Amino acid sequence: MRVNLKYFQLLTDAIIPLLGYFLWHWNLYxxxxxxxxxxxxxxxxxxxxxxKVQTTLKREQSIAWLKLGIVSALLFIVNCVLVQLTMKAIVPTIDFTKELSAFWNYKDMGIEQGYFLLPLIAFAGYQRYKMEFLMTGLVQKISIHQIFTKHIQAQLIAFGFIAFTFGLSFLIVFPEIVYVLGIVLFTGLYQFFRK
Known part of the structure; x- marks a missing residue:
């Protein structure tokens, strides 16, 4: 990723949650x-x-995709469950259904955020895919194993951060802003130092 694009992405990835917290009054959840x-x-x-790698290179990598894809999906589920447990440890009175509904239906400028945010995140993901993977020709040079190895490493790092936060929540519960800044800082540093 070019340096300018990297800094721009870091800035935009940090600014949305910070604007959400300070301007739109989003809570930690x-x-x-x-x-x-x-x-x-x-x-x-x-x-x-x-x-795309499998269809472009016409290589038979279905077994690698299946194995690594399952590991990746399981880590995704484990991390999501651990996040919920961490939130429950930090905010014991949290009602996940109520919070999820409030998140989806939150209105800003007359638009419910769920209908705006979901397409925005999907579009950003597609743009990243197009600019970093297709347009750079990486699709011709990378294997399925390399794709998932990098992704699984990121998931394991996230697991470590979430598990640390979960364990720490039994010792001390910080003000909400500390968690918000910690999440933004952690994700920013991770993205900055990843290759």
Missing amino acids: FIVLFYLLDYLAYEVFSHIKAN
Whole structure:
């Protein structure tokens, strides 16, 4: 990824949750849901990349895709469940159904955010796929194993961060802003240092 594009992406990835918290009064769970939607987009586009590599290079890599795809999907589910457990440890009174509905139906400028945010995240994921994978020719140079290895490493790093936060929540519960800034800082640093 070019340096300018990398900085732009870092800025936009940080600005939406921060604007959400400070300007639109999102709570911590709203921001967590925003990141989970983005995480879902990464998961889906990892499988789309694998499919594109398999069809473009006409290589039979179905077994690799199946094995690594299952590991990736399981890690996604484990991380999502661990996030919910962490939120319950931080906010014991949280009602997930109510919060999810509030997130989806939150209105800003007369538009319910779910109808705006979901297509925005899907579009951003597609643009990333197109610019970083197709237009650079990476699709011709990468294997399914390389796609999922990088993705699974990211998931394991996320698991470590979530597990650390979960464990820490039994010792001390910080103000909401600390978690928000921690999430934004962690994801920003991870994206900055990844290759």
